[in-house]
Amino acid sequence: DAGVIQSPRHEVTEMGQEVTLRCKPISGHNSLFWYRQTMMRGLELLIYFNNNVPIDDSGMPEDRFSAKMPNASFSTLKIQPSEPRDSAVYFCASSINSNEKLFFGSGTQLSVL
């Protein structure tokens, strides 16, 4: 298995633009997580899905952020409009279920200018 696949690896955009981050979880995993990592705030859970259903989105910063999981093999995290303070590394992770170990993707480095 190729592991959790995230794209793009790097994204540079201007303030106000829409940004879409993509994630393909490991086949057979039922839980999917989106995390954000910054020096100031560390690793923050934004949202997680179980069987394609959002379970906890309390970590989503504000209405500018949205996440979808239309099927078991694909998820997106969208920021619209983007702001410089959104600059961070965004990680997607999946697991067989939510109390098992997580497998992380390599992350998307987002820079909003």
Added chain:
Amino acid sequence: AQSVAQPEDQVNVAEGNPLTVKCTYSVSGNPYLFWYVQYPNRGLQFLLKYITGDNLVKGSYGFEAEFNKSQTSFHLKKPSALVSDSALYFCAVSTGTASKLTFGTGTRLQVTL
């Protein structure tokens, strides 16, 4: 609310010496405890977990961790450090199925010759 504390931003150890990376937690109910490691420009990788059973848990790369309920701690240990162990280490806690995983702020381990 559940939380994890990693009191040391950085731990410095000479190669061949034992290492300890500290972690304490706070949850309501029984904890599910994890250690992850992050190498530069990579996602987090699972090292070990404690759910129930023996308080001493053995994991990948020779690491182990000891669950201490009375002290609410789950310190990561290794008898003999390697330079290649240098990385960022995260402790995490959840309370079981469908519960979100809360990460600590991370501890940077630096192993020198």
